[in-house]
Amino acid sequence: MDTRQARFVLQSWRASGADADDPQFSVALREMKRDAELTEWFEHEQALDHAIGRKLGDFPAPDQLRATILAEHFALPTPAPRRRWTPLALAAALAFLAALAGVWYLEMKPKEGFAACRAQMMENLSSLRLDFASANLTEVQRWLFANREISGYSVPSGLQKLPSIGCKIWTWRGKPVALICFSLKDGHAVHLFVIPRSALVDPPGSEPQFARQADWMTGSWTDRDFVYVVARRGQEGSLKELLGPKA
Amino acid sequence: MADLDFERIVNKHYRSLYRFAYSLTRNQGDASDLTQQTCYLWATRGHQLRDESKLKAWLLTTLYREFLGRHRHETRFQHIEVTAATYELPHVLPRMVEQLDASALMDALTLVDEVYRVPLLLFYAEDMSYKEMAEMLDVPTGTIMSRLARGKAQLRQLLAIESVKRADKFASSPAEVSPEKEPHGHQTS
Numbered sequence: 001m002d003t004r005q006a007r008f009v010l011q012s013w014r015a016s017g018a019d020a021d022d023p024q025f026s027v028a029l030r031e032m033k034r035d036a037e038l039t040e041w042f043e044h045e046q047a048l049d050h051a052i053g054r055k056l057g058d059f060p061a062p063d064q065l066r067a068t069i070l071a072e073h074f075a076l077p078t079p080a081p082r083r084r085w086t087p088l089a090l091a092a093a094l095a096f097l098a099a100l101a102g103v104w105y106l107e108m109k110p111k112e113g114f115a116a117c118r119a120q121m122m123e124n125l126s127s128l129r130l131d132f133a134s135a136n137l138t139e140v141q142r143w144l145f146a147n148r149e150i151s152g153y154s155v156p157s158g159l160q161k162l163p164s165i166g167c168k169i170w171t172w173r174g175k176p177v178a179l180i181c182f183s184l185k186d187g188h189a190v191h192l193f194v195i196p197r198s199a200l201v202d203p204p205g206s207e208p209q210f211a212r213q214a215d216w217m218t219g220s221w222t223d224r225d226f227v228y229v230v231a232r233r234g235q236e237g238s239l240k241e242l243l244g245p246k247a
Numbered sequence: 248m249a250d251l252d253f254e255r256i257v258n259k260h261y262r263s264l265y266r267f268a269y270s271l272t273r274n275q276g277d278a279s280d281l282t283q284q285t286c287y288l289w290a291t292r293g294h295q296l297r298d299e300s301k302l303k304a305w306l307l308t309t310l311y312r313e314f315l316g317r318h319r320h321e322t323r324f325q326h327i328e329v330t331a332a333t334y335e336l337p338h339v340l341p342r343m344v345e346q347l348d349a350s351a352l353m354d355a356l357t358l359v360d361e362v363y364r365v366p367l368l369l370f371y372a373e374d375m376s377y378k379e380m381a382e383m384l385d386v387p388t389g390t391i392m393s394r395l396a397r398g399k400a401q402l403r404q405l406l407a408i409e410s411v412k413r414a415d416k417f418a419s420s421p422a423e424v425s426p427e428k429e430p431h432g433h434q435t436s
Contacts, residue, residue, distance in 0.1 A: 011392075014370065062265070
């Protein structure tokens with residue numbers, strides 16, 4: 001191996017020294033020990049690689065990226081563990097799907113109104129990308145106002161005590177629907193949808209109505225100009241607890 | 248996968264993923280989205296990975312494939328393979344690198360051809376070996392060594408240009424730089 005070949009090999013040597021046991025480098029390292037100029041080159045190379053590596057390691061990620069990733073994860077349905085399908089289970093599943101198809105066929109007419117809106121919002125949670133992330137509810141509300149002039153709604157007192165995660169704006173029948181996400185102590189998220197009452201033909205009553213929607217337990221009510229939907233994973237009791245006197 | 252595991256993994260790797268994504272996309276929004284998507288793919292498919300020691304490589308590989316999938320329509324850089332040729336590397340001192348801020352260095356790195364930039368970032372920021380990179384990128388180890396050599400040469404040329412620009416800036420606005428600040432107090436644009 002000549003000097004040029006040794007340089008070619010040694011430039012792949014990691015400055016951390018993690019390649020010490022790699023035999024690929026041993027011939028080149030032996031060559032280096034015999035050649036003072038090569039040694040000097042290698043030392044400079046290592047110092048430069050170390051400086052570049054350290055500096056690149058300092059490159060920052062956006063402040064809210066981590067919180068946003070975690071918020072999205074906790075908003076998504078947990079993937080089910082893989083199971084082995086026995087023939088019996090497969091037959092049961094097919095029978096269930098057939099029954100489901102029957103129900104679906106009977107309800108084929110176009111969906112409108114609050115139930116459809118709520119279903120759509122819950123579906124939106126399955127591919128949630130927050131527009132803005134902040135642990136400060138005031139900042140979140142400020143952002144909602146600045147972007148779509150969403151204001152005049154009230155956040156339930158039980159949710160005000162929780163740190164916010166961020167928000168998202170969707171549209172329903174041309175009206176902006178705000179979603180504000182909060183973080184629970186157990187690391188999961190709870191979601192508050194704020195929907196203009198004028199966007200719905202059949203808004204719910206003033207007392208919370210609880211309903212299960214796929215993985216989510218929801219509580220919905222109307223208060224003045226807005227319809228509110230709160231959603232979290234779990235049972236009705238846990239949602240009632242969260243909403244406090246409102247429920 | 249337990250949520251705590253997910254949180255632990257995000258805490259440990261999101262910066263690396265973002266750094267890699269940024270070096271590919273050169274854009275904060277796209278890099279964030281790519282990082283989020285990678286974490287999502289881990290949450291939904293991560294159970295396929297049995298060996299946790301390969302987690303980082305799995306995440307970086309997934310992110311890279313996702314990037315390639317999104318940019319399939321874009322022009323690919325020509326793959327130029329080199330052997331043990333002499334590289335005319337500009338002389339860049341470690342001190343010059345220390346004087347840059349991390350964003351300026353990353354900006355320089357993003358100007359390196361993608362085919363060289365990917366192994367370069369993995370080498371410098373993720374401390375990946377040429378063998379690990381070869382496995383991840385599915386190319387021979389010799390190719391990785393060549394790409395590292397080419398990438399280093401390009402990066403050094405860019406850093407040399409950057410240092411000349413910095414020197415020009417000092418020369419054109421001497422009043423902005425106090426003598427004691429000279430080595431460290433100047434930010435590149």
